[in-house]
Amino acid sequence: MFSFADPVLLARMQFAFTMSFHIIFPAFSIGLASYLAVLEGLWLKTGKDVYLNLFKYWIKIFAVAFGMGVVSGIVMSYQFGTNWSVFSDKAGPVVGPLMAYEVLSAFFLEAGFLGVMLFGMKKVGRGLHFFATLMVAVGTLMSAFWILSVNSWMQTPTGFTTNADGQFVPLDWLDVIFNPSFPYRLVHMVLAAYLTTALVVGGVAAWHYLRGRAGAETRKMFSMAMWMLVLVTPLQILAGDEHGLNTMEYQPAKVMAMEGHFQSYPDGAPLILFGWPNMETGTVDYALEIPKLSSLILKRDLNAPLNGLDSIPREDWPPVPIVFWSFRIMVSLGFAMLGLGLLSLLARWRGRLHDWRGLHYLALVMGPTGFVAVLAGWVTTEVGRQPFTVYGALRTTDSVSPLAAPAVGASLVAFIVVYGIVFAAGSFYLLRLMNVAPKPHEPGLTSGQPVRAAGITPASAVNPDQMISQEE
16 A cells, blocks of 8 residues: 555655656657767768758757756766665665766766867867767767666676675676666667657657748658658567567566566466556456467467466565556557558658658657657566565665655655756747757857747857858
């Protein structure tokens, strides 16, 4: 029974709240940094201004999203010491160095080249500026590498022992970093970031199509976004399937919750499409299922036996309804992305990619679904790990700081208020930037022209000599 007087529940809610805000910005900036590198590379290779205009259009959006991601990430770090001090003490010898590696390598790389990327094209020349853009893109991927290594170790911990004080001490850093679930999780997350960015780019282009702004820049970014969906979505579905098989091997309880399998099936388990998992009765009410299909997906055999939650202690069950439904949201959106990509292929084949309003409406509606799918995937991953913070080794109830519920509740309310104000303003600003269509002579970040998307002229934008010219 959940109670809002429970400090563990409140601490989990606080971390979930800040994590949900944070993850959407790295998911966007990882993909957008790579997209910017592609755009600048195509401009240097072809000399076509359309790529430069798109680069200057999206780099303004990237700058805001990147900054919001950094700010939201800093808050999460403090929670390890405030709300989760026992976890920090026990897992610190493993988790601390990995997070330090992320700062010393990825974040320093991004910070070192970000200023050159944002403001230095005319000052440093094309080649060095393109190198800076590539380094920022590589830095975002390296950041994902280290953070996902930490998270994956918490899911499938290896390469460690426990000392006399109950701390987890690394024995083999390669086993710690490249733990069994890490490669699958890294590929799955990076592909999710690329799909999220492609959907946003496609949605923005669709918005401008529907507003009668079908310029060369709008046409190019819509075409590129649809190609990304066509190429990456099937890879993501395959990567997700492999990730699921890995999870089945190392975290079977999570898969049981995802599938809604309360009972064991000795001769083939059904795939439950929809229903309502009932934790009290241990059944899925109103289930709509396909016989034996779950065994085929997970074991590649229609009649393969599958264990259910009845095979493990009740206190080790994750919250099944949350995991069950978040998994279905993620998978459903994945197949919807595939459908949009295939529909764009049909439109391209018929020569209707740029004038099929039905496709543009669908792309606009699908624009934010990448963020929803990422959030649903993280809910599946993190809630499915419960009741452990370090799977099988450290329970969540044993990880929390000795704080009273009112203290945790007060900080949770403060986070909700501050995040609601700050990130609502930031998101509104991003939408205002996206609302303005890219132009044939798109101004850069240091163009000296007003940022008309927000209706203001920043004090820093006053030097016309810094403008990135079309002739460069």
